[in-house]
Amino acid sequence: MLLVKKIKADTVIFTEGDIDKTMFIILDGSVKTYAIRNGKEVELAVLHKHDFFGEIEMYCNKPRSMSAQAITDVRVVVIKNRMQLDQFFGQNPAFSGKILRLMGERLALVNAAL
Amino acid sequence: MLPAVKVKTTLPIIDVKSDVMIFKQGGEDKRMFLVLDGSVKLYNEREDGTEVEVAITHKYQFFGEIEMFSNKPRTTSAKVLNDAKLVIIRTPTELEKFASDNSWLSGKMMTTMGERLAIANNLLANKLGSATIQSPAFQVETSKQIHGEEVTTAKVVRQ
Numbered sequence: 001m002l003l004v005k006k007i008k009a010d011t012v013i014f015t016e017g018d019i020d021k022t023m024f025i026i027l028d029g030s031v032k033t034y035a036i037r038n039g040k041e042v043e044l045a046v047l048h049k050h051d052f053f054g055e056i057e058m059y060c061n062k063p064r065s066m067s068a069q070a071i072t073d074v075r076v077v078v079i080k081n082r083m084q085l086d087q088f089f090g091q092n093p094a095f096s097g098k099i100l101r102l103m104g105e106r107l108a109l110v111n112a113a114l
Numbered sequence: 115m116l117p118a119v120k121v122k123t124t125l126p127i128i129d130v131k132s133d134v135m136i137f138k139q140g141g142e143d144k145r146m147f148l149v150l151d152g153s154v155k156l157y158n159e160r161e162d163g164t165e166v167e168v169a170i171t172h173k174y175q176f177f178g179e180i181e182m183f184s185n186k187p188r189t190t191s192a193k194v195l196n197d198a199k200l201v202i203i204r205t206p207t208e209l210e211k212f213a214s215d216n217s218w219l220s221g222k223m224m225t226t227m228g229e230r231l232a233i234a235n236n237l238l239a240n241k242l243g244s245a246t247i248q249s250p251a252f253q254v255e256t257s258k259q260i261h262g263e264e265v266t267t268a269k270v271v272r273q
Contacts, residue, residue: 108183
């Protein structure tokens, strides 16, 4: 069984620099991601229902490149490793397509900036 | 180990013989290919005609995905190494449908995508010194020195 976690508004889910490989899929609510650059908080994205975050660190051995904080009360699926991700896909096939597509878009975007 | 499940799709599946070129560096085609059998070599072509191997893709790996999501020409050429069977995915919507119909394969595909994303992200961070990237509400803010001037190279916000 995958863990579904309820998180209160304003809670910091993870912090830039943390060593943590968990990926989250939002079931309800909104989450913002941000990074500290030149001493200032730079908002990177506001994510909503069925968006996901934290996936990059699942695939690399680097600390968190950004922080994530709940804007509203949220419910998230907590995915701790690739086996759990496979399990999630098996149970939610339509989701797997959506996530793969978004990953492709992210990859193309990062490559474009290279 | 993936289960012995047959791929379920209405997308075109082609058999391609060894040494056949699938696409050429600089080409405008945007198709993505999933390898069902055989292997395909991705490589860069230098001006002097030599080939620099970038990757070899095997069963259930894919290639050509970057151009499907971008408006750029092919960054590599692709040639069949061993007789190959390939699924042709022409649009992001077809990819989404394919992954949904074959969720047993999605985890592996996402691992490949995730590893490529992590590598690209890392390269970008190293190359530009400072890079902040997140999506689906994409925002990229990067800068680099070009001819001594700091130039913003990308800034993309949610579309």
